[in-house]
Amino acid sequence: MLQLRSVTKRYGPLVALDDVSLDIARGEFFGLLGPNGAGKSTLMSLVAGLRTPDAGTLTLDGAALSTRDAATRSALGLVPQSIALYEQLTAEQNLRIFGELYGLRGAELRTRVDEALTAAQLTDRRRDAVRTFSGGMQRRLNLVASLLHRPKLLLCDEPTVGVDPQSRNAIFEYLERRNREGLTIIYSTHYMEEATRLCSRIGIIDHGRIHALGPLDELLTRLPFEEEITFAASPDTAALTAELAAHGETATLNGTNRFRPRADFKLSAFYALAEQHRLPPRLFTQQRPTLEAVFLHLTGRSLRE
Amino acid sequence: MRTLLTLVRKDLIGFLRNRAALTLTFVVPIALIFIFGQVFGLNRKDSGPTGIRLAVVNASSEPAAAKLVDALRAEKSFRVITEFINPDQSRRPLTEDDARAQIRDRQLRFAVVIPHDLIAENEFGLHLKILSDPRNEIETQLVNGLLQKTIFSNVPELLGQSLQARAKKFLGDDSLKRFNGTVATAVASAFGGDAAEIQRRIESGDLGLGTLSSTGKPAPKAADPSLRTLAAPPSTPANADGEKKPVDDIFSRLVRIEKEQVVGKDVKSPDATRVIGGQAMMFLLFALSGSAAAFFDEKNSGIFQRLLASPVTRAHLLWSRFIYGVVVGLVQLVVLFFAGQLMFGVDVLGHLGLLLVVSTAAAAACTAFGMFIAAFTPNAQAASGLATLLVLTMSATGGAWFPTALMPEFMQTIGKFTLVYWSMEGFAQVLWAGQSLVQILPTIGILAGIAATVMSLAVWRLNRSKLFE
Numbered sequence: 001m002l003q004l005r006s007v008t009k010r011y012g013p014l015v016a017l018d019d020v021s022l023d024i025a026r027g028e029f030f031g032l033l034g035p036n037g038a039g040k041s042t043l044m045s046l047v048a049g050l051r052t053p054d055a056g057t058l059t060l061d062g063a064a065l066s067t068r069d070a071a072t073r074s075a076l077g078l079v080p081q082s083i084a085l086y087e088q089l090t091a092e093q094n095l096r097i098f099g100e101l102y103g104l105r106g107a108e109l110r111t112r113v114d115e116a117l118t119a120a121q122l123t124d125r126r127r128d129a130v131r132t133f134s135g136g137m138q139r140r141l142n143l144v145a146s147l148l149h150r151p152k153l154l155l156c157d158e159p160t161v162g163v164d165p166q167s168r169n170a171i172f173e174y175l176e177r178r179n180r181e182g183l184t185i186i187y188s189t190h191y192m193e194e195a196t197r198l199c200s201r202i203g204i205i206d207h208g209r210i211h212a213l214g215p216l217d218e219l220l221t222r223l224p225f226e227e228e229i230t231f232a233a234s235p236d237t238a239a240l241t242a243e244l245a246a247h248g249e250t251a252t253l254n255g256t257n258r259f260r261p262r263a264d265f266k267l268s269a270f271y272a273l274a275e276q277h278r279l280p281p282r283l284f285t286q287q288r289p290t291l292e293a294v295f296l297h298l299t300g301r302s303l304r305e
Numbered sequence: 306m307r308t309l310l311t312l313v314r315k316d317l318i319g320f321l322r323n324r325a326a327l328t329l330t331f332v333v334p335i336a337l338i339f340i341f342g343q344v345f346g347l348n349r350k351d352s353g354p355t356g357i358r359l360a361v362v363n364a365s366s367e368p369a370a371a372k373l374v375d376a377l378r379a380e381k382s383f384r385v386i387t388e389f390i391n392p393d394q395s396r397r398p399l400t401e402d403d404a405r406a407q408i409r410d411r412q413l414r415f416a417v418v419i420p421h422d423l424i425a426e427n428e429f430g431l432h433l434k435i436l437s438d439p440r441n442e443i444e445t446q447l448v449n450g451l452l453q454k455t456i457f458s459n460v461p462e463l464l465g466q467s468l469q470a471r472a473k474k475f476l477g478d479d480s481l482k483r484f485n486g487t488v489a490t491a492v493a494s495a496f497g498g499d500a501a502e503i504q505r506r507i508e509s510g511d512l513g514l515g516t517l518s519s520t521g522k523p524a525p526k527a528a529d530p531s532l533r534t535l536a537a538p539p540s541t542p543a544n545a546d547g548e549k550k551p552v553d554d555i556f557s558r559l560v561r562i563e564k565e566q567v568v569g570k571d572v573k574s575p576d577a578t579r580v581i582g583g584q585a586m587m588f589l590l591f592a593l594s595g596s597a598a599a600f601f602d603e604k605n606s607g608i609f610q611r612l613l614a615s616p617v618t619r620a621h622l623l624w625s626r627f628i629y630g631v632v633v634g635l636v637q638l639v640v641l642f643f644a645g646q647l648m649f650g651v652d653v654l655g656h657l658g659l660l661l662v663v664s665t666a667a668a669a670a671c672t673a674f675g676m677f678i679a680a681f682t683p684n685a686q687a688a689s690g691l692a693t694l695l696v697l698t699m700s701a702t703g704g705a706w707f708p709t710a711l712m713p714e715f716m717q718t719i720g721k722f723t724l725v726y727w728s729m730e731g732f733a734q735v736l737w738a739g740q741s742l743v744q745i746l747p748t749i750g751i752l753a754g755i756a757a758t759v760m761s762l763a764v765w766r767l768n769r770s771k772l773f774e
Contacts, residue, residue, distance in 0.1 A: 045610070045774065048610070048613075048614040049613070049614060050610055050613050050614060050773070050774055051774055070616040073614070073615055073616040074615075074616060076614055077614075078610060078611055078614035080607030080610045080611055081607060082605070082606055082607040083606060083607070084606055084607035084608045084610060084611040085606070085608070086608070087606075098611070098615070101612065101615050101616065101617055102615055102616065103616070145611070146611070149615075155614075
């Protein structure tokens with residue numbers, strides 16, 4: 001559906017996107033994971049047609065995204081990072097204006113506005129000014145306003161920044177439902193939990209380059225370990241920790257030791273070593289690594305740096 | 306104490322980095338102090354207006370009339386025009402009809418006509434005519450005062466000539482000559498001097514009254530006490546109500562000045578047009594600058610991103626803002642002028658059609674100005690600072706606060722580069738002078754030209770700015 005080929009974008013000497021190629025299939029829920037300044041928003045703005053690339057091509061169903069024909073524009077929906085609504089207008093007025101800009105009129109527009117208000121759980125607040133809404137309500141309206149015209153591809157640029165957990169969950173559920181109905185979504189975030197929960201495929205981006213691309217399970221296989229073990233840092237565990245350094249990666253954070261074994265170091269060997277140090281298995285927590293670990297492994301830095 | 310100093314330092318650093326605050330704190334007041342200083346003549350050797358265009362029509366052959374023209378030329382407040390320039394650039398002396406037509410066409414606002422009967426044989430005294438377009442009451446009073454000062458400074462000699470002319474009619478040439486000779490001999494024997502020279506001066510109308518008065522020497526007993534005061538300017542200011550009536554004091558019996566208001570005879574409140582137009586323009590500029598600065602809010606909120614991802618283009622955004630500005634500006638101007646009609650009796654309804662034309666052109670120029678501010682500033686704060694500076698200085702130099710004639714010539718010239726000046730001109734042409742569409746077209750053209758030029762620059766700049774990214 002969406003194709004990016006060798007796309008490069010520079011801001012003066014800064015290379016925001018460096019030779020990025022990417023294919024997004026119809027119906028996909030694609031996550032773009034990276035820290036602030038990684039190039040996520042630049043990539044989104046290029047797809048949305050807000051900027052033009054310095055090199056490379058972007059096409060949507062074969063049509064170049066650099067053209068501004070109404071059909072191509074109407075195939076896209078953008079949920080900006082900030083609350084892109086007219087605060088002094090009511091929820092209904094906002095939706096009507098955005099709908100009209102996409103060519104919706106009359107009964108069709110009224111129906112779409114009603115549907116959007118229902119989806120955002122704002123039917124009873126439809127005639128209230130947006131400035132009187134809570135942050136979560138504004139976020140929900142911000143989202144549905146981008147879907148009024150029923151785009152084929154929805155671009156969500158960190159749409160849950162500053163949202164309370166309840167509203168965040170409502171947004172997730174709504175997006176998942178629309179994705180099941182066939183909507184293709186590109187979702188940029190620096191929250192690995194969001195990418196893990198929502199996305200069928202994830203691209204890890206940093207310094208303008210896509211470092212890895214694939215479903216979560218596939219990305220996890222890139223790690224040199226399958227499980228990581230955590231245990232309390234104490235004088236009792238100090239000797240074990242020192243010995244584990246020869247078999248994998250160890251780190252201590254906030255009073256907790258983390259051990260990521262090398263591929264050739266079996267978990268059975270770990271527990272045998274612990275037993276030698278008279279440490280019972282209940283002291284250890286064994287868990288699958290997260291996207292955070294993948295990101296750290298691929299880029300050498302944390303998502304929140 | 307250290308805490309206090311740290312907090313003060315924090316505020317100072319913030320203040321010094323805030324260009325808008327710096328502009329409003331230092332640049333705007335300094336600019337206004339300069340403008341007001343120029344208006345009130347501070348730090349100038351000569352206060353008062355300069356360079357007011359004054360047409361002088363001299364139809365008299367009397368030598369004293371030429372001296373009066375010279376005296377008017379010497380008055381630094383006036384730029385005297387005595388010739389009419391034909392389309393082929395040839396020149397001829399200005400006539401009364403020329404002066405009247407130029408006042409109607411708003412090329413000038415004041416004219417002095419020295420008629421052929423300045424000194425008539427059949428009456429004692431002088432006859433002068435002042436034509437005016439008293440659209441600015443303050444300016445008109447100033448000009449009338451200056452004119453009377455100049456005229457009455459030259460009255461003694463003119464009256465002397467008038468007296469000689471009347472005496473000649475009754476006594477005849479020879480008898481008058483004998484009479485003058487007798488008087489000259491008597492004066493020479495009483496006060497000294499050459500009798501022939503005194504006779505020559507009497508015959509030329511130079512009775513020496515101006516010298517006596519201006520030097521403060523005691524008047525000769527023989528002189529008429531009433532004549533001794535002639536050299537002083539009148540204490541009663543000129544009447545600017547436009548009716549043809551003589552100055553109501555002793556001089557009116559000796560110097561008959563006809564006053565004719567050429568333009569705006571039917572306007573009830575002469576200054577209301579300027580006051581309403583000036584305030585309307587200033588607040589319209591503030592309103593539209595603020596509206597254009599809202600561009601930054603829409604960018605920061607991501608609304609531009611949302612809109613530009615849709616079928617909306619940059620051109621849509623720019624021109625919709627322009628149309629919005631023109632509509633708001635037009636409505637604001639019309640509402641304020643109707644308020645002027647209610648409060649001061651300005652005839653808005655009678656000129657509604659042309660007022661709408663001028664208001665539309667003015668609103669377009671103001672909107673373009675607002676867009677220009679948004680285009681050439683990096684954020685809303687900077688836009689607000691620059692807008693305040695430009696709006697206040699344009700309003701002051703463009704005549705929104707006081708008549709431009711009160712300012713030095715260089716500032717009057719600067720004022721003509723402002724849209725405020727041309728908007729005020731347009732309002733005055735319609736509401737004060739009652740001009741037709743054809744007559745106001747040049748002003749409309751200038752306003753439209755300003756709007757087009759400024760808007761083109763704004764669009765060019767906005768299309769290259771990061772506002773829409």
